[in-house]
Amino acid sequence: MKRDWYITSSVKLKKHQIFKDDELIFKTEPHISTQDFLKEAYRFFGINYPKFHKMDVLCKLGMIASCVLKEEYPKDTALVFQNASSSEVSDTQHQESIHNFPSPATFVYTLPNIVMGELSIKHELQSENAFFVAEDFQAQFIQNYTQSLLEQKKASAAICGWLEANLDDYYLFLNYIEPRGMHIFSAETLLEKYTQ
Amino acid sequence: MRKVYLENHQIVSPLGSTSQENIEAVTQGKSAMQSYHSPFMGDYVAGKISEIKLQERFKRLENAEAYTKLEKMMILAVAEVLQAHQEIPKEKIVFIIATTKGNVDALAEENPFSKERAKLPQLAKRLQHYFKLPETPIVVSNACISGGLAVSVAKKLIQNKTYDHAVVVGGDLVSEFTLTGFNSFQALAKGVCEPFSKDRTGINIGEAAAAVWVTSVKPKEEAIEIIGEATANDANHISGPSRTGEGLYLSVQKALQEAGILASEIDYISAHGTATLFNDEMESIAFHRLGLQHTPLNSLKAYYGHTLGASALLELIFSQVSLQENRVFKSLGYKNQGTSKALNMITTTEHKSLQIALKTASGFGGCNFAMLLKKETE
Numbered sequence: 001m002k003r004d005w006y007i008t009s010s011v012k013l014k015k016h017q018i019f020k021d022d023e024l025i026f027k028t029e030p031h032i033s034t035q036d037f038l039k040e041a042y043r044f045f046g047i048n049y050p051k052f053h054k055m056d057v058l059c060k061l062g063m064i065a066s067c068v069l070k071e072e073y074p075k076d077t078a079l080v081f082q083n084a085s086s087s088e089v090s091d092t093q094h095q096e097s098i099h100n101f102p103s104p105a106t107f108v109y110t111l112p113n114i115v116m117g118e119l120s121i122k123h124e125l126q127s128e129n130a131f132f133v134a135e136d137f138q139a140q141f142i143q144n145y146t147q148s149l150l151e152q153k154k155a156s157a158a159i160c161g162w163l164e165a166n167l168d169d170y171y172l173f174l175n176y177i178e179p180r181g182m183h184i185f186s187a188e189t190l191l192e193k194y195t196q
Numbered sequence: 197m198r199k200v201y202l203e204n205h206q207i208v209s210p211l212g213s214t215s216q217e218n219i220e221a222v223t224q225g226k227s228a229m230q231s232y233h234s235p236f237m238g239d240y241v242a243g244k245i246s247e248i249k250l251q252e253r254f255k256r257l258e259n260a261e262a263y264t265k266l267e268k269m270m271i272l273a274v275a276e277v278l279q280a281h282q283e284i285p286k287e288k289i290v291f292i293i294a295t296t297k298g299n300v301d302a303l304a305e306e307n308p309f310s311k312e313r314a315k316l317p318q319l320a321k322r323l324q325h326y327f328k329l330p331e332t333p334i335v336v337s338n339a340c341i342s343g344g345l346a347v348s349v350a351k352k353l354i355q356n357k358t359y360d361h362a363v364v365v366g367g368d369l370v371s372e373f374t375l376t377g378f379n380s381f382q383a384l385a386k387g388v389c390e391p392f393s394k395d396r397t398g399i400n401i402g403e404a405a406a407a408v409w410v411t412s413v414k415p416k417e418e419a420i421e422i423i424g425e426a427t428a429n430d431a432n433h434i435s436g437p438s439r440t441g442e443g444l445y446l447s448v449q450k451a452l453q454e455a456g457i458l459a460s461e462i463d464y465i466s467a468h469g470t471a472t473l474f475n476d477e478m479e480s481i482a483f484h485r486l487g488l489q490h491t492p493l494n495s496l497k498a499y500y501g502h503t504l505g506a507s508a509l510l511e512l513i514f515s516q517v518s519l520q521e522n523r524v525f526k527s528l529g530y531k532n533q534g535t536s537k538a539l540n541m542i543t544t545t546e547h548k549s550l551q552i553a554l555k556t557a558s559g560f561g562g563c564n565f566a567m568l569l570k571k572e573t574e
Contacts, residue, residue: 079429084315084317085315086298086315086316086337088315091297091300091303091314091373092303094373094376094377095303095304095373098236098372098373098376099236101380102376102377102379102380103380104377104380104381104435107376107377107378107380107381108434108435108560110297110373110377111296111337111339111559111560111561112337112338113337113338113339113559113560113561113563114339114434114560114561115561116429116561116563117429117430117433117434117560117561117562117563118434120429120430120431120562121431121432121433121434121562124431125429125431126428126429126430126431126442126443126446127428127429128426128427128428129338129427129429129561129563130336130338130345130349130427131336131337131338132334132335132336132337133316133317133335133336133337134317134320134332134334134335135317135321135332138334141334144353144356144358145349145352145353147356148352148353148355148356149352151356152197152352152355152454154426154450154454
């Protein structure tokens, strides 16, 4: 049965600023390192995840975004993520260590879906996961796939969006999708929120 | 909701460059594993595709030197699958690529291709360009369940009528990148891997590309329908499987729910069976919890090694073949019970009447995948 789903919350992390539902809620000086920005945000939001400082930048970004997006999630909240650079930052680190002492602590982060594993542990989600990679955010496809998971009752809610971290920059955009709300979950809305 | 079927397929691996060659090799009990030496890791066992043979096969196709090894493997697999469906406009077909690391070998200094080539969207663009596709293929990169998950994605896009058909291709390489990584985990086997066996010491890495046609149109003969699928995260550990097999258990439960069948109706399980101590133990616990301890089960990892993003798709194709030919393949490398819960390991390749198969896979990040296939009988 066709029915509507709703975007009830959105989070964006860019240029050392964090926006929740388009409102700036946290920022640091723009010239500090991304790692320092993430450390300060972690403290500011009082997030508790003991492994936080061991994670790579993609996972740290995803962790902060997911904690700002919502405090608690239903156990069957699906995760549908996409980015352009897969796990480029950790890949580069591992590649540089190949001929010396490659470390399992780095290697494990050379897969983009690890962030979904970390989020699942933090929020106790034993749910559907899918990580996609594309040059640009495929709003139409991400909306379509997320909606089909919800319609087929494979999940009761979903977090979907774009989690990009590369050697130069990052851009994170997550949305919470559920059965009731104000803003209908459509590809147009998703794209509009992503670009604004 | 409309039904979705698996149809023709193609496997490019060290054991052969067509599905038929691969099925014959596996029937004969051949393994792709060979010994290699690396100055950084010493001796190791892996399954690699011969560059010379690949080049030979690619001759019929265009402009070989423009493509990386992985691209050639994938193009060969897709070209054969598409060959049978030339009358269908490309707009009706979604192309999905499953890979963990793509052209990761391009990151190495000595590789002739630029580092840019290692980016996964580049791989999608090469395939789009080669096959003159109207849209860029979708890329799924979800650790070792990628190949299976990509078929689940295709199924959903066909069910909701976004497309009528899909070509799903999975592929990964044996690269220094992955070898050194798994070696740092001390996860590589000393010899040929021994899934579910007592003295197993770890995995072998293998390379392969596999492609399959997924469609809403019921095939005329031996139609194999996807009757259920699911993924579920363990929410336990990012590099180790759950001790209770929770995610795998849940993914199978959900797939059964969608299919509307009972676990007892499953005739055959194509397990992940990487041959690490923890993975195989976890699977045995999950299958026991599901009441599947008596269902015939195999792992194909000793034939191919762990082909990462290709493995779940390659093994799904073998499940399809098993259903169509009423044949189960020996779980190569299995010697004696090596999990705390006993499983019904397949120890000889033999005729067996089959109707429903379960394919499972698990991977880093705590991800688990299950898919149920059913043979439609007239």
